[in-house]
Amino acid sequence: MPEGHTIHRAARDHERALGGQRLAVTSPQGRFDVEKLLGRADRVKLKRVEAYGKHLFYVFERGRTVHVHLGLFGRFYRRKSPPPPPRESTRMRLEGESVTIDLVGPTACELITPKKKAEILARIGPDPLREDSSPQPFYDYLARSKTPIGAALLDQSVVSGVGNVYRAEVLHLLKIHPSTPARALSRGGAESLWTLLVGLLRRGVEEKRIVTTHGLALAVPRKRVPRAESVHVYGRRTCRSCGGDVQRFLQRARTAYVCVTCQPYVDAG
DNA sequence: GCGGTATGCCTAA
């Protein structure tokens, strides 16, 4: 689940469900140091939840901030309060008045200092889901880098929030082969790429899953797209657009998916 | 029950 859309959706949902409340925070698994957050109190008030790329920040009273990164396996489970007993693997449980959020399997779940937060934000590139992000650094990087565009899209310091599914899908929609050197893209091409990422990620936030088919407009009511039709090439053996073979290869240690018909490699020199 | 796989990312070499 966790590309940028999952993170932003969690921030929105969790802030709405728990923001302004005094939460009972526990770590059934024991690997999250609850006392550091709670001190001697038994509850702590959550002020807001922020999302940057794939990072979440739970901001509590007195500026105490919990950083969460889901990694590949992390997941949230939402329960009604009072919640059922947690599964053993639950790293952090946030129990509010009517909603309880359980966090399982994250790469990171820790109380952080303002300095640490600043360091995290300093090392990630613009996030297409944030209104306050400027794509300029993304354009600048692409314009001068020989890095394959498919590798650049997974580099969180270049653009944040994009993961392996969006990488495959956005490049397919633009008919770009992942091995194309970044700087072979025109400025217009780079702008199209950013705009498409914004659109697809926003759609992902609304639908709570990645859907890149059945038109790109964020039209209001739309029919639920069946799972098998939600992507063009990611995880597929044949291209949903043309029926041609989808080729797989490793790029930046992740499986890249390419329709060799729709996305022929063009050596731009 | 086991092994493989996954939408991530860090570190050592």
Added chain:
DNA sequence: TAGGCCTACCGCG
């Protein structure tokens, strides 16, 4: 580049 870490699920038998 390889290995490690985190967890759930699925197909196999």
